[in-house]
Structures are given as C-alpha cells and as structure tokens.
Amino acid sequence: MSDFDQELDASGLNCPLPILRAKKTLNSMDSGQVLRIVATDPGSVKDFEAFANQTGNPLLDSGEEGGKFVFRIQKS
C-alpha cells in the first residue's frame, strides 16, 4: 500500500529546480493526490515548507531517508 500517487526524483538538482519540477508535476495531478519528492538539495527542506505555505498545497511530511530528503505534498 503506497502513501503517495506520484513520485518525483529531484536528486542532484539544486534550487530552484526541485520546487519548479514539483509545481509542474502537481499541476498535472488531481486534487487530493499526494506527490512524494526525493531531493538532495539541503535548501529544499525550507523551500518546500515555504512552497506549501504559499501555494496552499499542504506538506504532509518532511524527513530524511537514505541520506536524501523526502517530502509528501498533497494537491489541494
């Protein structure tokens, strides 16, 4: 059972690409769906918090996994 509908691998990408790619992917998703993002850019932690606040797409969780940063954002 997966807790996300789509995954975006932004590993190796630096600001602003993780946010921009997430926005693009979210645009193509339906309301209520969850996007899981994997990133290596340490700046992305704060960036995704800000992105969630500004765009109203809630950040369900944010953590680390295998040395990378993992986020789950739900499309509002």
Added chain:
Amino acid sequence: MDDKKLAIIATKGTLDWAYPPFILASTAAALGYETEIFFTFYGLKMLEKKLNLQVTSLGNPGMPMPMPMPVLIQALPGMQSMMTVMMKKKMKSKGVASLEDLRDLCQEAEVKMIACQMTVDLFEFNASDFIDGIEFGGAATFFEFAGEADITMYI
C-alpha cells in the same frame, strides 16, 4: 486567488548576474506570483536567442577562485573564456540549471518579459536577435506593472 506581484529590472549582461533574475522569477511564479522582468542595457543579452554570457574575476574581487591569481594574469587573453567555461562546468556538476533552462521555465510559467525599446535601439539590437514571446516597451510600460507590484527588484 490573490496574486502577489513581483517586478524585476535586469540590467546586467554577465553570467553571474543573469542567474538571479531568472531564478527569482521562476521561483516566484512557482509560488503563485504574477511576475514581470524588464530587461534593459546589458540585461538585453539575457534575451538573445543564443545565450553567450561571460563571467570574469577581473574587476570582481568577490569572486571565489580555486587559487589566488594576480589581476594582471586575469587580464590575459583567453582567461575570460576559461573562467566562463569553468563556471559553467561547476554549475553543471552541482546540479544548477542552465540559463537556457531557467529562461524556458520562466516562459512556461508565463513570466512576462519586456525588452527596453530605448536600449534595444541604442545598442542596435534587432528584434530577430531575441527569443520569441517578449514584448517591447519603455519605462512607463514597466511602471504600469511595477507601480502595483508588491516586490520590485533592481538587479
């Protein structure tokens, strides 16, 4: 949906100065801002179809260098090209987007790009030198948007 507005004036034509306008504009657009960039003077170079922006440490004492280099050496023929190539390589290896990609992302995000008509004429650019999808206007055109903007930046 209450769109905040961001206005940027881009006046520089070197590689290091070209990044901030495109990064800020694309990020703002991703966050839901209505964004406009006004390109004037050397900023017009950022609108050329084939981007060829250079960077040099000459006159830029703040630029980090892999090794200390006397200013006279920095002025030698070929140094500027070498530094530009090195900077681009470094950016690629660190996963930083290329200017072309960032510019495309901006256009995709419907960031409005306006070229300053006066400096286009001044430097004898042709409209065909530039990418498609841009407008031409003067300072007053820019103020129409900037006057309402929540954030205005001069870069």
